[in-house]
Amino acid sequence: xxxxxxxxxxxxxxxxxxxxxxxxxxxxxxxxxxxxxxxxxxxxxxxxxxxxxxxxxxxxxxxxxxxxxxxxxxxxxxxxxxxxxxxxxxxxxxxxxxxxxxxxxxxxxxxxxxxxxxxxxxxxxxxxxxxxxxxxxxxxxxxxxxxxxxxxxxxxxxxxxxxxxxxxxxxxxxxxxxxxxxxxxxxxxxxxxxxxxxxxxxxxxxxxxxxxxxxxxxxxxxxxxxxxxxxxxxxxxxxxxxxxxxxxxxxxxxxxxxxxxxxxxxxxxxxxxxxxxxxxxxxxxxxxxxxxxxxxxxxxxxxxxxxxxxxxxxxxxxxxxxxxxxxxxxxxxxxxxxxxxxxxxxxxxxxxxxxxxxxxxxxxxxxxxxxxxxxxxxxxxxxxxxxxxxxxxxxxxxxxxxxxxxxxxxxxxxxxxxxxxxxxxxxxxxxxxxxxxxxxxxxxxxxxxxxxxxxxxxxxxxxxxxxxxxxxxxxxxxxxxxxxxxxxxxxxxxxxxxxxxxxxxxxxxxxxxxxxxxxxxxxxxxxxxxxxxxxxxxxxxxxxxxxxxxxxxxxxxxxxxxxxxxxxxxxxxxxxxxxxxxxxxxxxxxxxxxxxxxxxxxxxxxxxxxxxxxxxxxxxxxxxxxxxxxxxxxxxxxxxxxxxxxxxxxxxxxxxxxxxxxxxxxxxxxxxxxxxxxxxxxxxxxxxxxxxxxx
Numbered sequence: 001x002x003x004x005x006x007x008x009x010x011x012x013x014x015x016x017x018x019x020x021x022x023x024x025x026x027x028x029x030x031x032x033x034x035x036x037x038x039x040x041x042x043x044x045x046x047x048x049x050x051x052x053x054x055x056x057x058x059x060x061x062x063x064x065x066x067x068x069x070x071x072x073x074x075x076x077x078x079x080x081x082x083x084x085x086x087x088x089x090x091x092x093x094x095x096x097x098x099x100x101x102x103x104x105x106x107x108x109x110x111x112x113x114x115x116x117x118x119x120x121x122x123x124x125x126x127x128x129x130x131x132x133x134x135x136x137x138x139x140x141x142x143x144x145x146x147x148x149x150x151x152x153x154x155x156x157x158x159x160x161x162x163x164x165x166x167x168x169x170x171x172x173x174x175x176x177x178x179x180x181x182x183x184x185x186x187x188x189x190x191x192x193x194x195x196x197x198x199x200x201x202x203x204x205x206x207x208x209x210x211x212x213x214x215x216x217x218x219x220x221x222x223x224x225x226x227x228x229x230x231x232x233x234x235x236x237x238x239x240x241x242x243x244x245x246x247x248x249x250x251x252x253x254x255x256x257x258x259x260x261x262x263x264x265x266x267x268x269x270x271x272x273x274x275x276x277x278x279x280x281x282x283x284x285x286x287x288x289x290x291x292x293x294x295x296x297x298x299x300x301x302x303x304x305x306x307x308x309x310x311x312x313x314x315x316x317x318x319x320x321x322x323x324x325x326x327x328x329x330x331x332x333x334x335x336x337x338x339x340x341x342x343x344x345x346x347x348x349x350x351x352x353x354x355x356x357x358x359x360x361x362x363x364x365x366x367x368x369x370x371x372x373x374x375x376x377x378x379x380x381x382x383x384x385x386x387x388x389x390x391x392x393x394x395x396x397x398x399x400x401x402x403x404x405x406x407x408x409x410x411x412x413x414x415x416x417x418x419x420x421x422x423x424x425x426x427x428x429x430x431x432x433x434x435x436x437x438x439x440x441x442x443x444x445x446x447x448x449x450x451x452x453x454x455x456x457x458x459x460x461x462x463x464x465x466x467x468x469x470x471x472x473x474x475x476x477x478x479x480x481x482x483x484x485x486x487x488x489x490x491x492x493x494x495x496x497x498x499x500x501x502x503x504x505x506x507x508x509x510x511x512x513x514x515x516x517x518x519x520x521x522x523x524x525x526x527x528x529x530x531x532x533x534x535x536x537x538x539x540x541x542x543x544x545x546x547x548x549x550x551x552x553x554x555x556x557x558x559x560x561x562x563x564x565x566x567x568x569x570x571x572x573x574x575x576x577x578x579x580x581x582x583x584x585x586x587x588x589x590x591x592x593x594x595x596x597x598x599x600x601x602x603x604x605x606x607x608x609x610x611x612x613x614x615x616x617x618x619x620x621x622x623x624x625x626x627x628x629x630x631x632x633x634x635x636x637x638x639x640x641x642x643x644x645x646x647x648x649x650x651x652x653x654x655x656x657x658x659x660x661x662x663x664x665x666x667x668x669x670x671x672x673x674x675x676x677x678x679x680x681x682x683x684x685x686x687x688x689x690x691x692x693x694x695x
Contacts, residue, residue, distance in 0.1 A: 058082030077191025124229030391422030458518030513564020537588025601630030
């Protein structure tokens with residue numbers, strides 16, 4: 001059982017104003033609506049859904065534009081791409097290749113940029129071999145200078161059909177044969193190309209074309225103007241026209257498969273488009289795919305101007321239909337079998353000893369039991385951390401980040417806590433070290449790290465039956481200094497109930513439901529480096545673990561919750577994702593998006609980062625609960641199992657909403673807990689039974 005994770009929106013207990021722990025990331029598309037808002041449309045079953053790039057037929061080896069799309073093009077203009085459909089509302093959309101063509105020539109000069117030319121650059125005598133050939137030929141380029149360069153360069157820019165408006169080959173490798181002679185090569189275009197600054201397409205036609213070189217010297221404005229030398233190549237093109245380029249306005253073709261899709265699905269895009277620029281000798285560069293609402297426009301090429309004087313070209317238009325995903329209400333009256341949360345765990349209880357809550361406070365650890373309350377100082381923990389060579393974060397008395405309780409048998413209760421520390425070198429920003437005490441905080445000792453890890457690679461506590469597991473990230477480096485690898489399968493140390501000695505263990509499956517869990521949690525910063533946690537699954541009861549293809553990880557600036565609702569079905573709730581709810585019915589191998597009724601106080605068109613500032617979770621009774629700051633204040637809202645409408649929670653005791661506005665609410669058994677704190681008010685543990693939540 002994973003410890004309940006609390007991700008504090010504002011770090012308390014001396015960390016206020018310092019940093020916000022964890023990190024986030026995301027992507028965006030133009031959209032008319034969002035999957036989590038608006039009226040749902042009837043869902044038509046598709047013969048096949050793809051939610052990973054591999055299953056859709058795309059390897060991540062093109063020009064990857066982040067986690068949600070990749071695109072590549074060959075020298076004959078062929079496009080191969082995949083894109084994940086964003087959290088779009090149901091309707092018609094147009095998908096195009098989005099090309100950004102920078103300004104060249106006269107316009108940069110007017111803006112005060114010095115443009116290179118042969119009068120100020122070294123003149124180069126160019127020769128070509130062969131001097132003629134068909135499209136797609138490999139062309140050897142030899143350059144000779146009158147005198148050696150002051151500084152020999154390893155790469156230069158080559159141009160086809162002129163450097164100001166023709167096709168540029170950027171970063172072409174040069175091989176220097178002599179101080180005044182180099183050799184290079186390019187692949188002759190096999191498709192039409194965009195003429196820069198002219199909003200036009202040059203046809204792939206027979207004729208003479210200049211092959212030029214520029215940027216043999218690194219000067220301001222290099223690449224924006226003329227060449228330093230050129231030679232003529234005769235292209236022998238087939239007289240028949242390209243079927244996908246019947247005219248300049250119709251010089252592109254795109255198709256999407258499947259053309260009817262759901263949010264979160266990956267679709268494959270194929271077709272042809274003119275070349276815009278080439279990386280090196282033979283790799284066309286294509287910027288990105290863009291989805292816009294509405295049906296595809298009439299033409300295949302649509303030009304517009306950018307703010308800096310260049311051109312934006314929407315190339316090709318594949319029409320797609322996005323359908324509303326199944327609503328979470330279609331699950332019916334579910335009751336979770338297990339609930340796991342990502343990130344740290346500053347409030348928890350040992351399920352082997354229910355009713356005793358342990359939580360992180362300012363300079364101490366609180367233990368709230370059925371019959372008594374304890375307060376354990378962390379002053380001695382600070383001395384131990386300093387003695388280990390680490391700097392304290394947030395003041396001389398450390399504040400814990402995660403806590404746990406263990407039964408030490410005759411030795412009594414063992415309190416365990418992890419603390420953020422300064423590693424005293426540039427990266428990472430923070431590390432976490434787990435300590436333990438069995439004498440009410442008088443003495444603290446490190447939780448031992450397993451072979452292959454170090455104590456500063458601590459990655460979280462997990463309860464497993466009556467035992468406690470401590471996770472550690474293995475080293476990313478096979479040799480040399482230890483570097484914690486958050487993406488690798490965690491290493492485990494285990495403390496059995498009634499024992500005080502740690503033993504090597506293995507990552508365990510949750511007690512109930514599919515074998516899906518989180519990987520290592522390493523602290524990060526929302527403002528800088530995000531804290532990302534992998535999603536792992538096993539199809540053989542924990543014998544072998546695999547990383548989910550999608551979602552491969554969650555970010556811990558907002559809450560994430562994995563909920564088993566049956567032996568086969570698992571749900572993932574991600575408050576910081578545009579896909580608020582996802583479902584897996586195959587043990588974690590694949591996931592699909594489920595729709596959620598519009599969340600009260602959250603605009604349907606502002607979900608690029610999820611319900612930022614609020615928390616969505618499924619309670620142990622199957623209801624969904626939203627808490628935290630939104631446009632409707634700090635209202636608590638419920639979505640009952642099977643219901644299609646949210647309702648505000650009524651009759652909450654005074655102070656519940658205000659005390660929970662900056663802290664995540666979590667559940668232990670049939671009770672919700674949260675910590676209120678500020679820089680001036682001591683932390684306080686609050687609670688309310690689930691039975692008190694009524695509309």
